[in-house]
Amino acid sequence: MLSRGVKQLGRLRPCSQGILPSFACRGFASPTLPELTKDRYPHVKRGEFAKLDQNHLKFFRDLLGENRVLNDPSDCEIYNVDWNRNVRGYSDCVLKPKTTQEVSQILSFCNEHRLAVSPQGGNTGLVGGSVPVFDEIVLSLSLMNNIISVDDTSGILVCEGGCVLEYLDEQLANHGLMMPLDLGAKGSCQIGGNVSTNAGGLRLLRYGNLQGNVLGIEAVKANGEILDCLSALKKDNTGFHLKHLFIGSEGALGVVTKVAIQCPAKPQAVNLAFLGVKSFDNILTTFRRAKRELGEILSSFEMIDEQSIGAVMGHLKVKSPIDNHPFYVLFETQGSNDAHDQEKIHRFLENIMGDGTVLDGTVTNEPSKMRAIWDLRERIAEAFLHDGYVFKYDITLPLEKFYSIVDVMRERLGSDVLRCCGYGHIGDGNIHFTVTTKEFSKDILKRIEPFVYEFTSELKGSISAEHGIGFRKPQYIHYSKSDAAIHLMKELKKLMDPKGILNPYKVLP
Missing domain, CATH: 3.30.70.2190 (Alpha-Beta Plaits)
Structure with a gap:
């Protein structure tokens, strides 16, 4: 029987190393910035949105104060680049609201003046969904980080969308509870972003998808209207389950500002x-x-x-x-x-x-x-970033074919790449297929895409397992969704965001 340490068994032997640094999702492996998204992907054209001017900035500063409106390019830089250094926008305005009412006023103003908005949590996504493509205003929820309540009896947590996942887990431990979600990026990712991408994580096998643990949501629509679906009841079968419109919608239908989550007991x-x-x-x-x-x-x-x-x-x-x-x-x-x-x-x-x-x-x-x-x-x-450029694909495949994409792509790419490999969640069929090169190569990209999605579709898999569609995958969504499903999603987008200001160029083709 194991004591507090490790018991040797057969060829099992002790693990001797100590604690290592946590996953530093906000840092970059090198200071090199990717080229602007508009230059790397010239087929994507800027929408007919207004350009930020001094009158717009005055409104934001009057609302939030000088310190919560970032306008200096050096201050905005980290908000413009995704963690994987694949895409980069050029926004020169980052807004940091502290309340749902402030989010409402910001979106109402942006909708009225047709200013595009890029909602952003911890910016740990891997498909370019949380950074501007062009000059969209960045709406950072990092200051909306309060825990509203924890019910010890029911195990229900209610918190704001900007709470960091690891912080929530630490606070819940004081109540004998834990978050049902665990990610490598837990030290930086925020629960609002987790919900908006329907994050999966390391323990989905035991606790299921995040959507199954979210009891209620408060969200702000594109026109500034606050939608209160913040039910903290396990059973609430009244009408449509509107919360599901926002779970996995990647900020394209509304901004998640509060969440109620069912949390399991912390294991002994x-x-x-x-x-x-x-x-x-x-x-x-x-x-x-x-x-x-x-x-x-x-x-x-x-x-x-x-x-x-x-x-x-x-x-x-x-x-x-x-x-x-x-x-x-x-x-x-x-x-x-x-x-x-x-x-x-x-x-x-x-x-x-x-x-x-x-x-x-x-x-x-x-x-x-x-x-x-x-x-x-x-x-x-994190380690892959040290190779140079990372082509990363988050897909679901039938378990018997889980690793087949790696074998096929190794033959297809040969020695023109540094690594062609895979790792991931066997428990739910989610493989993180990865190719690394010294620098970005359009030739390598063309040899990977759309083949990787065609291969996935042929095996009845999903082109997005847990990281969403973001900017990188909208043109490939048809490999996993029918024309009717895509049409319905577009109709919902038009209904909830008719001017298209929320996270444009993302999710839908």
């Missing part, structure tokens, strides 16, 4: 295993048996290939607790009885290592060592 026992396997088929075998033998305590099941973990180890100097293998499995359990959980885990590992499915591994319940192992998974995207 958490264990983490990191395993090395020879093939992807071995990963699938391990997953099938983990679901059967670990059942109700299995909370996360992740895979990483050799190239992905090599980027973390090489660029970020994060050490692996086991030897090199073609593939790795990281699985976590959460339960209420540590002795019971450890017994199940050890029985499972004895069986799966005994028959050769798993070659090597380590298991721990010590927080610092679990954090060190999670860094091997959560810092992959």
Whole structure:
């Protein structure tokens, strides 16, 4: 049985490294900025929106004060570039409201004067959905970061949209609760942005999609009207479920300002295993048996290939607790009885290592060592930035074909790229397929797109698993949605934002 540390079992051995730096989503691996989006993607034309003038700035400053209106280009720069350094706008106005009423007044004014707006949370998205394409006004919710209430009995949290995910989780721990969502970017991403993209995350296997945990929403429409659907009831079947219009709409239908979320109890026992396997088929075998033998305590099941973990180890100097293998499995359990959980885990590992499915591994319940192992998974995207340019694709594929996109693309791209690899959530079929090059290449882009989406569509997968459509995918949405579905989405956009000021050039073709 495990104590507070790691117990060696068969070829399982201790994990020795300590805590490593958290995922620094606001920092860049290098100071190099991408070229402007309008230059890299010249087919996208600026809409017929007004251009910011001094009268507009005066209104914003009168409303928010000088300190909450950023107008200096150097101050605005970080709000114009996405975290992955794929796209860059040139907005010279960032607004920082503190209340829903201020958001309402801003949007009402922008709608009246036809000023385009780019809502922004933690700016940790990977499809260019949270930064301007041209000169849209950035509406940053970072100062709307108050927790309104936590109900210990029902487990319901009500908070403002600008609350950082990690902060919410820390505060909920004081009430014996936890956020149902966990992301590598949790130190920077904001709950309003999470809801607006219907973020998935590392523990979707156990706690489901965010949309299933959101009980209510307060949102502001393009015309400034405040829509109060902030129900904190588990059962509220009155009329249309309007909250779902905003979950996953990426700020194109309204700005999420408050959220009510159902939060599970914080587990009393958490264990983490990191395993090395020879093939992807071995990963699938391990997953099938983990679901059967670990059942109700299995909370996360992740895979990483050799190239992905090599980027973390090489660029970020994060050490692996086991030897090199073609593939790795990281699985976590959460339960209420540590002795019971450890017994199940050890029985499972004895069986799966005994028959050769798993070659090597380590298991721990010590927080610092679990954090060190999670860094091997959560810092992959950060490590890729050190290669140069990152082509990243967030797709869902049937589990039996989960890794096939990597094999096919390696043959297609050959030695013209630095890495062609994949990692992600086996528990929900979401692979993060990634290609890196020294610098952006239109030739490589043409060889990847639209092939990657055609391949996904042929396998009945989804071109967007958890990061949304953003700026990068609108022209490919038809690979996953029917013409009728796209038409209905366009009709909803026209109804709720007739002037098209909210997050233009995003989501819809």
